[in-house]
Amino acid sequence: MGKSLIDIAKEVIQTESDSVLLLKDRIDQNFIDVCHTLKSCMGKVVLIGMGKSGHIAKKISSTLASTGTPAFYLHPGEAGHGDLGMVSHDDVVIMISYSGESDEIIALLPGIKRMNVPIISMTGNANSSIASSSDFHLDVSVDKEACPHNLAPTSSTTVALVMGDAIAVSLISSNNFTSEDFAMSHPSGSLGRRLLTLVSSIMKSGKDIPMVSKETLLIDSLLVMSEKALGMVLISENEKLIGIFTDGDLRRALESNVDFQKVAIGDVMTIDCKSIEPQEPALIAMKLMEKYSLNSLPVVDSSNNIVGAINMHTLIQAKLF
Structure with missing residues (x-):
């Protein structure tokens, strides 16, 4: 008799929780340098990711934008056909790819390199093409995915998302971002309404x-x-x-x-x-x-x-x- 649905669900939660906790030991000077680079960005933070990593990149860009760090998501496929023009010399690029070998992102590297903008990568392989081509690399590797076949991005996407949250929240403190500032970017939300209504x-x-x-x-x-x-x-x-x-x-x-x-x-x-x-x-x-x-x-x-x-x-x- 196979595992019950409850047992499977608990194992998924435990596996992903364990993976997230491993991040604590990776918060070091490199993380601080990443935050300083993002804080000093005079333009926008550009998040790039493909597939499931793309969804995580979208979420991180949204969190950054709503907490005082201007950011947007750039689809690597569209970027290769003209949208790379959205990136300016004052921007910082964050590339998310667990393997670090996403073809769609690697194809963008020569063009982004010529702009001489800082590149931050979040991968599970520090020796990958994307990690090796970046100025800063954040290790988001996991021991295993929560998927029983160790294939579907589960633990890895959760860890990447948490790393993005760690960056965004660290920048909130560094930028002295207040609840009133938060309200200004959330005028339609309940908090924005409470803080902005006179x-x-x-x-x-x-x-x-x-x-x-x-x-x-x-x-x-x-x-x-x-x-x-x-x-x-x-x-x-x-x-x-x-x-x-x-x-x-x-x-x-x-x-x-x-x-x-x-x-x-x-x-x-x-x-x-x-x-x-x-x-x-x-x-x-x-x-x-x-x-x-x-x-x-x-x-x-x-x-x-x-x-x-x-x-x-x-x-x-x-x-x-």
């Missing part, structure tokens, strides 16, 4: 701001609060924020048997309330509200003039959660 773009403003003076009766203030549907009313004096009255304040007023018909909002408002300026990222507003358990937040300018208001529902509508 309070000014989602806040309620103008006539939609629930705002009254401190002399306004509580009962009338509640009508404004209900009409604007933000769970609060802002109290102003000469357009400056002096307090806030929220759903929580309303519950406390009810518990205190306040006469809604006679008391002014200024007598029951919360002073020294938290606020945020409109140019701040909405993510900061969200963190502020979470930290202090707030459902609503006034928006003020540098002079404490009320310019807007937001609440948790506003943030949800902006898809910041």
